Amino acid sequence: xxxxxxFLVVDDFETMRRVVRNLLKELGxxxxxxxxxxxxxxxxxxxxGDFEFVISDWNMPTMDGMSMLKTxxxxxxxAKLPVLMVTAExxxxxxxxxxxxxxxxYVVKPFTxxxxxxxxxxxxxxxxxx
Amino acid sequence: xxxxxxxxxxxxxxxxxxxxxLDRIGxxxxxxxxxxxxxxxxxxxxxxAEAIPDARDRLAYVSRMTEQAAxxxxxxxxxxxxxxxxxxEDAQRMHDEWQRLLTAxxxxxxxxxxxxxxxxxxxxxxxxxxxxxAQTKAQLTEIVxxxxxxxxxxxxxxxxxxxxxxxxxxxxxxxxxxGKQPCGEAAVAGRAGLQGPQVxxxxxxxxxxxxxxxDDLLASLGL
Numbered sequence: 001x002x003x004x005x006x007f008l009v010v011d012d013f014e015t016m017r018r019v020v021r022n023l024l025k026e027l028g029x030x031x032x033x034x035x036x037x038x039x040x041x042x043x044x045x046x047x048x049g050d051f052e053f054v055i056s057d058w059n060m061p062t063m064d065g066m067s068m069l070k071t072x073x074x075x076x077x078x079a080k081l082p083v084l085m086v087t088a089e090x091x092x093x094x095x096x097x098x099x100x101x102x103x104x105x106y107v108v109k110p111f112t113x114x115x116x117x118x119x120x121x122x123x124x125x126x127x128x129x130x
Numbered sequence: 131x132x133x134x135x136x137x138x139x140x141x142x143x144x145x146x147x148x149x150x151x152l153d154r155i156g157x158x159x160x161x162x163x164x165x166x167x168x169x170x171x172x173x174x175x176x177x178x179a180e181a182i183p184d185a186r187d188r189l190a191y192v193s194r195m196t197e198q199a200a201x202x203x204x205x206x207x208x209x210x211x212x213x214x215x216x217x218x219e220d221a222q223r224m225h226d227e228w229q230r231l232l233t234a235x236x237x238x239x240x241x242x243x244x245x246x247x248x249x250x251x252x253x254x255x256x257x258x259x260x261x262x263x264a265q266t267k268a269q270l271t272e273i274v275x276x277x278x279x280x281x282x283x284x285x286x287x288x289x290x291x292x293x294x295x296x297x298x299x300x301x302x303x304x305x306x307x308x309g310k311q312p313c314g315e316a317a318v319a320g321r322a323g324l325q326g327p328q329v330x331x332x333x334x335x336x337x338x339x340x341x342x343x344x345d346d347l348l349a350s351l352g353l
Contacts, residue, residue: 015200022207059324088327090338092347099351106353108344109327115341 005124006048007032010041010056010065011086020055020086023113027120037061038068045078053123058087058094066101073102080130082123086111167307174304178297188290195279202276210269213262224255 007029009020017034024032033051035041037060045051054072058065065085072078082104087094090108098106104126105119145153227248234240328337338344 015197015204018204022204022211059326064324089324090328090344091325092336092338094324095338095344095347096351099348099353103353106344106348108338108341111341 003028004031005029005052006050007053007055008035008041008044008051009033010035010038010054010060010068012036012057012060016057020116023116026113027117038063038065038071041068042071045072045081046075049077051081053120054081054083055086056083058085058089058098066097069098069101069103082127084119084123086116171304171307174300178300181293181297185290185293188286188293191286192283192290195283199276199279203273206269206272206276210266213266217259217262220255220258224252227251 007024009017009024009032011017011020011034021032021034024030033044035044038056039062041054041056042063045054056065056068065087069083069085072081072083083102084105084107085098085103086107086109088109095106104123107115107119231240231244231248325337338347
């Protein structure tokens with residue numbers, strides 16, 4: 001199953017970016033781009049304008065995932081972009097904050113391929129329903 | 131002031147020579163005592179502080195080794211995965227070709243040449259499978275070898291754990307000397323913001339135990 005949906009994977013650890021990229025490839029998504037933090041991600045999102053999905057860590061230097069998510073939701077051109085948070089932050093407050101900020105899904109690290117696939121599927125379903 | 135002390139005073143309320151001497155000795159004793167105490171405090175803090183750069187180096191080592199290992203594993207997978215995809219795709223193609231030849235009607239003109247050609251392609255494919263599996267096996271070995279970091283980082287972390295325990299003991303001793311209780315609870319209460327991954331230790335009530343709990347919470351929030 002090949003799918004050309006354009007992804008942006010945002011994480012400050014290269015290893016994590018590669019792991020997510022590999023999982024996406026397994027799921028048939030090979031159009032995957034990467035950013036090291038929220039600021040770089042926003043630059044790429046604004047510059048290209050055709051990204052369809054963002055998978056982001058929370059805790060990153062320069063600009064964290066939550067600030068990035070809030071910025072995305074506040075920018076008309078990006079506001080509808082699905083953003084799946086994949087993070088080690090797992091307090092109740094964290095999750096409520098993410099939900100209020102408009103996260104499309106929330107995956108807690110460490111995660112399995114099946115969990116990522118399920119959440120991704122749900123987000124994409126919601127996208128096509130909207 | 132004790133009764134004996136009062137009795138040693140002269141008529142005009144002036145301390146006598148012995149009295150002044152005793153006061154002086156008392157002050158000196160206190161100075162010596164405080165000096166010794168300060169020295170001990172310094173030694174304890176000094177020892178704890180000396181351990182910090184060592185601990186930092188060890189942590190940096192663990193970070194470096196785990197990152198290298200992750201890189202080795204991901205590189206091996208990047209090499210092996212396309213080999214597997216290739217074998218799978220070629221097998222499918224060979225299967226389809228054989229299926230076509232075997233099910234061809236007898237009068238379709240698929241003569242000996244067609245069988246010969248497919249046979250040769252099959253032999254070539256089998257040679258390719260041998261090569262691809264040998265290369266994949268080499269990458270699996272590489273993945274196994276990449277796990278050697280566990281032995282090294284395990285030793286370093288064990289040493290680090292001892293180091294931290296030593297620092298904890300010295301600092302606790304220091305607090306005990308000052309008559310204060312270690313402030314474990316205050317430290318926990320003072321945590322704020324991003325906590326990173328949950329590690330063993332005291333489980334916190336507000337931390338989700340896993341993805342299922344996260345999903346329940348999100349569902350309750352209508353997500």
